[in-house]
Amino acid sequence: MRFDAEQFVKNLETNVKANLNAEISQLNTDKGDSLLSTLDSEAFYMQDIKSSAYNYDPICLIYVNDATLEEFSFDASINTYEIYLIIGYSEQNDINNGYRLLRYQKAIENYIAKNQNKVFRGVKASVNSLNPITLVLNESKQMNAVGVALEITIG
Numbered sequence: 001m002r003f004d005a006e007q008f009v010k011n012l013e014t015n016v017k018a019n020l021n022a023e024i025s026q027l028n029t030d031k032g033d034s035l036l037s038t039l040d041s042e043a044f045y046m047q048d049i050k051s052s053a054y055n056y057d058p059i060c061l062i063y064v065n066d067a068t069l070e071e072f073s074f075d076a077s078i079n080t081y082e083i084y085l086i087i088g089y090s091e092q093n094d095i096n097n098g099y100r101l102l103r104y105q106k107a108i109e110n111y112i113a114k115n116q117n118k119v120f121r122g123v124k125a126s127v128n129s130l131n132p133i134t135l136v137l138n139e140s141k142q143m144n145a146v147g148v149a150l151e152i153t154i155g
Contacts (some may be wrong), residue, residue: 002064005064005067005079005081005152005153005154006079008027008063008081008083008122008123008152008154009046009062009083010102011118011119012062012083012085012119012150013044013046013062013118015115016060016062016085016111017041017044017064017103017117018046020033020060020111020116021038021039021040021092021113023043023108023111023114024036024037024038024039024097024104024107025038025109026110027103027106027107031103034056035096035099035100036041036102036107037057037058037089038101038102039056039058039059039060039087040084041059042056042062043056043059043060043086044059044062044087045059045060045061045062046061046062046125047059047062047064049061049135049137051148054137054138054141057090057141057143058074058088058089058090058104059087059088059089059143060085060086060087060088061084061085061087061088061135061136061145062084062085062086063079063083063084063085063086063145064082064083064084065080065082065084065149066081066082067079067080068081068144069154070155071155076155077081077155078153078154078155079151079153079154079155080151080153081151081153081154082106082149082150082151083146083149083150083151083152084130084147084148084149084150085108085112085150086105086130086135086145086146086147087108087145087146087147088106088143088144088145089104089142089143089144089145090141090142090144091142091143091144095110098142099147100144101132101146102143104146105141105146105147106147107128108146108147109127109148112127112148112150120152122154123150123152123153123154124153124154125150125152125153126151127148127149127150127151128148128149128151129147129148130146130147130148130149130150132144132146133145133146134144
């Protein structure tokens, strides 16, 4: 069976859970503070933010944003996917929110750089930063969010 998008996302999810917190902790150590919080083992979500996300801060979301069929044949197709890797965190009404945003972005970028051979094996990939967004969990809970768009081509 050939490699597919589902397997890529499963590998990404497993690898992120195993390695992203180390990057967050390393950045805090490098900066000599504890500005960032690490992710709880249950704070990782695939495609959908469940109601349990309200219990965690920060959260990590892996989201398949787009899928395009580039070429089709009966024995092999080429597909391109855009997959977001996002960290959301609650604003803490202090002067450090902008720094927190930049540092979570850096943690994701460091994670990708150190794990690219494990994460992108078998796919053609590019990585682009996402503009900061607001994740709306419900009417009373919102989170700042940063991340990357992973564009992968499989086929």
